[in-house]
Structures are given as structure tokens and as C-alpha cells.
Amino acid sequence: MSWTLGPDELRDLARGAALLGTGGGGDPHVGRLMVTEAMRRHGPVTVLDPDEVADDAFVIPTAMMGAPTVMIEKIPRGDEAVAALRALERHLGRTADATMPIECGGINSMIPLVVAATTGLPVVDADGMGRAFPELQMETFGVYGVPGSPMAVSGDHGELVLIDTGDDNKRMEWLARGATIRMGGAALIAEYAMTGAEVKRTAVPRTLSLGLSVGRAIREAREQLRDPVSALAEALAPTLYAHLRVLFAGKVADVERRTVDGFAKGRARFTSFDGTSTLRTAFQNENLVAEVDGQVRAIVPDLVCVLDAESAEPITTETLRYGQRVVVVGISTPALMRTPEALAVFGPACFGLDQPFIPVESEAREWRVAR
Amino acid sequence: MSWTLGPDELRDLARGAALLGTGGGGDPHVGRLMVTEAMRRHGPVTVLDPDEVADDAFVIPTAMMGAPTVMIEKIPRGDEAVAALRALERHLGRTADATMPIECGGINSMIPLVVAATTGLPVVDADGMGRAFPELQMETFGVYGVPGSPMAVSGDHGELVLIDTGDDNKRMEWLARGATIRMGGAALIAEYAMTGAEVKRTAVPRTLSLGLSVGRAIREAREQLRDPVSALAEALAPTLYAHLRVLFAGKVADVERRTVDGFAKGRARFTSFDGTSTLRTAFQNENLVAEVDGQVRAIVPDLVCVLDAESAEPITTETLRYGQRVVVVGISTPALMRTPEALAVFGPACFGLDQPFIPVESEAREWRVAR
Numbered sequence: 179m180s181w182t183l184g185p186d187e188l189r190d191l192a193r194g195a196a197l198l199g200t201g202g203g204g205d206p207h208v209g210r211l212m213v214t215e216a217m218r219r220h221g222p223v224t225v226l227d228p229d230e231v232a233d234d235a236f237v238i239p240t241a242m243m244g245a246p247t248v249m250i251e252k253i254p255r256g257d258e259a260v261a262a263l264r265a266l267e268r269h270l271g272r273t274a275d276a277t278m279p280i281e282c283g284g285i286n287s288m289i290p291l292v293v294a295a296t297t298g299l300p301v302v303d304a305d306g307m308g309r310a311f312p313e314l315q316m317e318t319f320g321v322y323g324v325p326g327s328p329m330a331v332s333g334d335h336g337e338l339v340l341i342d343t344g345d346d347n348k349r350m351e352w353l354a355r356g357a358t359i360r361m362g363g364a365a366l367i368a369e370y371a372m373t374g375a376e377v378k379r380t381a382v383p384r385t386l387s388l389g390l391s392v393g394r395a396i397r398e399a400r401e402q403l404r405d406p407v408s409a410l411a412e413a414l415a416p417t418l419y420a421h422l423r424v425l426f427a428g429k430v431a432d433v434e435r436r437t438v439d440g441f442a443k444g445r446a447r448f449t450s451f452d453g454t455s456t457l458r459t460a461f462q463n464e465n466l467v468a469e470v471d472g473q474v475r476a477i478v479p480d481l482v483c484v485l486d487a488e489s490a491e492p493i494t495t496e497t498l499r500y501g502q503r504v505v506v507v508g509i510s511t512p513a514l515m516r517t518p519e520a521l522a523v524f525g526p527a528c529f530g531l532d533q534p535f536i537p538v539e540s541e542a543r544e545w546r547v548a549r
Numbered sequence: 550m551s552w553t554l555g556p557d558e559l560r561d562l563a564r565g566a567a568l569l570g571t572g573g574g575g576d577p578h579v580g581r582l583m584v585t586e587a588m589r590r591h592g593p594v595t596v597l598d599p600d601e602v603a604d605d606a607f608v609i610p611t612a613m614m615g616a617p618t619v620m621i622e623k624i625p626r627g628d629e630a631v632a633a634l635r636a637l638e639r640h641l642g643r644t645a646d647a648t649m650p651i652e653c654g655g656i657n658s659m660i661p662l663v664v665a666a667t668t669g670l671p672v673v674d675a676d677g678m679g680r681a682f683p684e685l686q687m688e689t690f691g692v693y694g695v696p697g698s699p700m701a702v703s704g705d706h707g708e709l710v711l712i713d714t715g716d717d718n719k720r721m722e723w724l725a726r727g728a729t730i731r732m733g734g735a736a737l738i739a740e741y742a743m744t745g746a747e748v749k750r751t752a753v754p755r756t757l758s759l760g761l762s763v764g765r766a767i768r769e770a771r772e773q774l775r776d777p778v779s780a781l782a783e784a785l786a787p788t789l790y791a792h793l794r795v796l797f798a799g800k801v802a803d804v805e806r807r808t809v810d811g812f813a814k815g816r817a818r819f820t821s822f823d824g825t826s827t828l829r830t831a832f833q834n835e836n837l838v839a840e841v842d843g844q845v846r847a848i849v850p851d852l853v854c855v856l857d858a859e860s861a862e863p864i865t866t867e868t869l870r871y872g873q874r875v876v877v878v879g880i881s882t883p884a885l886m887r888t889p890e891a892l893a894v895f896g897p898a899c900f901g902l903d904q905p906f907i908p909v910e911s912e913a914r915e916w917r918v919a920r
Contacts, residue, residue, distance in 0.1 A: 269640070335717070335720060336714075337721075337724060339712050340711040340712075341708070341710050341711075343706070343707075343708040344707060344708075349708055352731055353731050355731075356727045356730065357710075357724060360723055360727035
């Protein structure tokens with residue numbers, strides 16, 4: 179059933195989307211402000227459940243692309259994503275019936291809402307990553323046969339780039355990344371145009387409403403003085419993201435971060451509150467792996483989420499800093515994202531990691547973490 | 550009057566075009582081989598004098614883009630420039646009546662001939678630089694009001710990029726350079742689509758036939774055991790490029806060359822045969838300036854051409870090497886390229902050079918060069 183998303187729900191959605199962004203996907207404060215402004219001007223947004231999208235409807239997903247370290251400073255003017263959508267419509271000779279996120283994240287769950295508010299189009303409650311990933315070929319859309327091309331990239335000087343690499347989504351990413359770097363390190367995109375039938379077949383469903391519900395669960399737990407991480411685990415249990423594991427609790431001891439090749443790449447080290455244990459993470463925009471005392475506890479495509487120890491507010495990789503007191507959780511991804519064909523596109527090897535994928539819930543041992 | 554260009558004239562044209570390329574514009578051997586192959590398959594090419602292009606005809610120029618150091622190794626398969634032209638036609642919803650070079654050069658006078666032979670389109674005897682320049686905004690087309698956008702960039706994996714920066718040709722260059730770098734450092738392009746009336750108003754006319762005639766003049770002088778540089782000066786005298794000055798004769802003493810930011814950038818030092826005099830050049834794909842014993846003798850947009858001392862065969866910047874025995878000449882560019890608005894786009898300051906533009910023929914002193 180379709181539902182209406184208004185400005186009052188944006189704080190919860192931004193929080194939940196940032197959590198699903200697993201360290202990437204953009205800053206939730208920036209994302210929320212952008213949608214708030216768009217809704218103030220144009221009104222609320224209609225969200226369509228994927229099941230109610232007509233099979234022959236035409237859906238054009240929209241997003242922001244770039245290093246989160248840049249995106250947090252280079253905030254879009256507001257109309258660039260609409261310009262990307264319109265450019266792709268003109269190129270394809272077909273107008274969109276809806277837009278959709280390509281990933282979850284503090285900004286990238288929000289860009290389609292800005293587009294929806296501005297254009298009056300509905301937004302489909304689904305996305306192509308079920309989390310955030312750093313590269314455009316890392317989409318369930320592409321894994322299950324929808325090409326990303328042609329795509330549109332739109333910059334803040336009104337410049338437009340259209341890219342067509344046929345069914346080679348990795349080459350599309352390579353060219354789009356180059357355009358984004360030359361546009362200042364962040365740009366707005368429209369890609370993976372597809373039919374409603376393809377949405378149903380390839381998208382990770384209901385990730386906007388999931389973001390909203392987990393964001394709300396965290397807030398309500400705080401208000402009720404309950405443990406927000408437990409509330410989060412309870413909220414996730416009946417969903418496609420059924421398993422949450424608390425991996426670590428401690429302080430950020432070191433962050434090594436560079437904006438390079440259009441990405442924010444780096445590593446972080448955390449020390450447990452009692453000083454006996456060390457967590458190491460590696461990230462490319464998003465957290466890729468969590469190793470506790472040399473043992474992998476969670477790895478892509480499962481989610482590794484760094485949360486504030488008290489409030490469970492998600493902390494993105496670009497805002498990680500020394501001394502933050504955190505809880506780190508691993509969350510299982512939907513089965514759609516763990517198939518061999520999915521792991522071939524966004525499994526550990528795709529990020530240069532040596533370790534195999536091990537589902538976060540497969541560890542027999544239940545970690546007891548002192549908090 | 551239109552004329553037919555066949556394979557027998559390509560050696561002369563390649564030589565003359567490389568000379569007008571002023572060190573850049575691509576290797577004449579590579580360019581000639583490409584056209585020879587296209588003509589072998591498809592037949593000769595019709596060349597249109599700009600005066601006989603209908604005012605409402607639609608002309609799409611085509612070219613290769615990239616660092617000459619890459620272009621000499623990464624030779625196009627052959628259909629990429631046609632793919633760029635067709636992509637731009639589809640984007641604009643209008644088919645081309647002719648193609649045209651954007652610059653003179655061993656490759657870039659030839660690419661439009663490959664396109665013409667392959668498609669059956671005629672090629673207009675004119676171009677947008679009257680020489681070669683390293684950047685796409687450096688076109689008389691743009692100087693006199695024709696936007697470069699939208700443009701198409703085509704790579705050897707079938708990938709296509711369309712760029713639209715409105716009337717900002719410098720931003721177009723910036724984005725196209727980025728795409729070209731990501732396509733491996735060389736790509737084929739179609740840009741500055743314009744009407745026949747715009748060709749007549751903005752193009753440097755008859756540079757294909759000029760390339761052919763100066764290339765022929767050099768060859769015939771060799772065959773007749775005359776001085777080919779004098780023959781070149783005589784061939785140029787009645788044209789828009791009236792003034793040739795011999796600047797230097799000597800040996801290449803040092804070449805410093807890097808492929809950086811998508812360009813071949815560097816400096817060269819030459820020592821006179823008697824060891825008393827030094828010439829220094831700087832280049833960005835093309836030669837930009839020639840300083841003899843610390844005095845500027847020729848500077849952009851005038852041509853600085855390094856020729857083999859015996860044969861007057863042009864030597865491109867990517868093939869300059871220690872010990873080559875050379876004559877260096879300066880050649881005046883057409884008046885169209887020396888206006889204040891032209892110098893604002895491709896005068897010395899546009900290349901970071903401190904010196905003002907001084908026409909090569911303005912020096913009172915006639916240099917006596919020992920050869």
C-alpha cells in the first residue's frame with residue numbers, strides 16, 4: 179500500500195537510513211535538510227510499495243555519487259538530481275513514472291525524496307544495494323540483469339554527462355567516477371532505469387520503510403530509557419535483516435582516512451573499554467570488514483555499523499574520530515544479496531579483501547561484550 | 550569547388566597536416582595508415598570547399614582526443630569516430646551532412662577522412678584551430694560563438710559519453726579530458742556541431758588543401774634537390790599563413806616529457822650546430838613557444854615547427870629525441886586567430902606563459918641561421 183512521507187518522519191528515516199548505510203551513503207543531517215527544504219516548497223511524498231508498482235511502469239532511480247568526505251562539504255543546490263533524471267528521460271525518450279533509491283544512506287535514501295517532492299513523482303520503497311556500497315556496479319539491479327546504462331551525471335554548474343557502456347556496469351562506474359571527480363568530487367546521478375517488473379525482480383524491497391522503522395525504534399528506546407541497540411535488534415528480527423550481532427564496544431583509538439580516486443578510503447582501530455580487546459575496520463566509503471582481535475566478525479555484504487555507545491546514533495566513516503565511544507554491530511543482509519552472483523559483484527574479493535564471506539549470524543559463539 | 554581525395558595524396562597530406570599541427574595533432578604515419586585502410590574499404594573522399602557548404606547544412610566535426618604519447622601507441626580500431634558522430638546525431642535528432650576537422654595534425658586532419666570514407670559523408674576543407682591546440686575550448690568555432698556542447702566521446706570498448714556544458718567550452722574540455730583519461734588516455738570525439746553558415750563564419754578555411762599543398766611542396770623540393778624549407782616558405786607565402794621565419798638550426802640536446810593530466814607536457818633544448826646558440830621550447834602536446842638565447846622568437850598561436858634538418862619532415866613533440874638534427878621555423882597564423890577574442894582563448898596566457906603575443910613576422914631583424 180502506498181503511504182505518505184512528510185517532514186515529521188525525516189529525522190527517524192535519516193537515522194535509520196544512515197544505519198543501513200553501514201558507514202556510508204552520506205550524512206543524515208545533510209540528507210534530512212535537503213528533503214525538509216524540498217517538502218517545505220513542494221509538499222510531502224508518496225511512497226509506493228514495490229508490489230503496487232505496475233509491471234510496465236518506468237522507474238528511474240536517483241542518487242548522489244562521490245566521496246562522503248566531499249559530500250559532507252559540497253551540498254547540492256537541490257535541482258541537480260532532477261536535472262539528471264530529466265536528462266535521462268530525454269535521452270531515453272520516455273518519462274519516469276517513479277523514482278527510487280539506488281542505496282540506503284543518510285543522503286542516498288533522501289535524494290529520491292527530493293526528486294519526488296520536486297517533480298511530484300512517487301518514490302518506490304526499495305533500492306539496489308539494501309545498504310550502501312561505494313561503486314555503481316554493486317547493485318542487485320545489475321546482479322539480476324538490469325543494466326545501469328545509460329546513466330546521467332549532473333553537476334552544480336548545470337553540466338550534464340550521459341554515459342552508455344552497454345551491459346558493462348563496472349566500466350560505467352569507472353567513467354561516472356571520473357566525471358564525478360571532475361565535477362568536484364560529488365555529483366547527482368540517474369541510472370538503472372527499469373520497468374516495474376524489473377523492480378520487483380531485482381530490488382531489495384521496503385528499505386525506506388525499514389529505515390524509518392529502525393530509526394524510530396532507536397528514538398523510542400531512548401525516550402523510554404531502554405537500550406537502543408536491543409530495540410534495534412528487535413526491530414530488525416522480523417525483517418529480511420533478521421540477525422544483529424553486537425561485535426564490540428569501546429573507543430575509537432585511531433582513524434586513517436584519505437579521499438583518493440573519488441572515494442573515502444581508510445582504516446579505523448577501536449579499543450575496548452577495558453583495554454583488553456581491539457577492533458579493526460577497513461572502509462571504502464562504507465565499512466567493509468570488522469576484525470576483533472584478528473578474527474573477522476562481519477564482512478561485506480553484511481552490514482558493519484558503528485553506533486554511538488549511548489544513543490545508538492549511527493556514525494558515518496567520514497565523521498569517525500578519535501575518542502568516540504561506540505558500539506559496533508553486524509547485521510545480516512537479505513538472502514538476495516548473498517547468492518553466488520551477488521557475492522561475485524560485491525563480496526569481499528570485490529574490495530580486495532582476502533577473507534571469504536561468512537554470514538554474521540553463522541558464528542556459534544555469542545559474543546559477550548562489556549558495555 | 551569540391552574535389553576528391555584519394556589514397557595517393559595521403560602521404561603529402563599527412564606531412565603537411567603534421568607540419569600545421571606544430572608538434573601536436575598526432576603522428577602522421579598512424580593517421581595516414583588509418584585513412585588508407587578506410588579508403589581501401591570504402592573508396593575516396595569528397596572534400597567540400599567551405600564556400601560551397603549550404604548555409605543550412607549540418608556539419609559535425611570529428612577528431613581524436615588525448616595525449617600524443619598515448620595516441621601513438623593506442624591506435625583506434627577504426628569505427629570509434631563514426632560511433633561518436635552517430636551518438637551525437639542521435640542525441641541531437643539530426644543527421645550530419647558533412648564532417649570536418651577540429652584541428653590540423655597528422656592524426657586529426659585524418660580522422661574526419663576516416664569518418665567520411667566510412668559513412669560516405671563529405672568532409673569540409675576547414676578546421677577550428679588552423680593548427681593544433683591541446684584543449685577543446687581552443688577553437689575558432691568557440692571564439693566566434695559556436696558552443697562545443699553537446700559533444701560525444703567514444704572509446705574502444707564501445708563505451709559512449711555525451712557531455713553538455715551549455716556554452717562553457719572550457720568545462721566541456723575538462724569533463725571530456727577526464728573521460729578520455731578513463732578511456733585509456735585517448736578517445737574519439739564529435740563536437741561543435743554547426744550549420745554551414747557557422748562554418749563560413751567561424752572556421753579557418755582550406756586547411757586540408759593547405760596541408761596537402763605544403764606537404765607536396767616539401768616532397769617536390771626534395772625530389773628536385775632544392776631546399777625544402779625555402780619551398781615551404783614559398784608555398785605558404787600566398788596563403789593565410791604568409792610568414793615563415795627560420796628560427797634555429799641545430800641538434801636536440803635535451804627533452805623533458807611527461808604524460809600528465811591527459812597531456813604530453815614538457816620542454817626541449819636545442820644547441821646550434823656551431824655550439825654558440827641555444828633554443829628552448831615548451832610544449833603541451835603542441836609547441837607553445839620558442840626562445841633563442843633567452844629571446845622569444847615565436848609564441849602561440851603562431852606555429853613553432855620542428856623539422857628534420859635535411860628532409861624538412863615535421864617532428865612531433867612525442868617523437869622528439871636526443872641528437873635529432875633539426876630546423877625550427879615559426880609560421881604566422883591567420884588574422885582570424887590573432888584577434889583579442891582569439892588570444893583570450895588560446896593566447897600565451899592561456900598556457901600559463903608570461904610573455905605577450907608577438908607576431909612571428911614582427912621582428913625587424915631577419916635571423917641569419919647557419920645551417
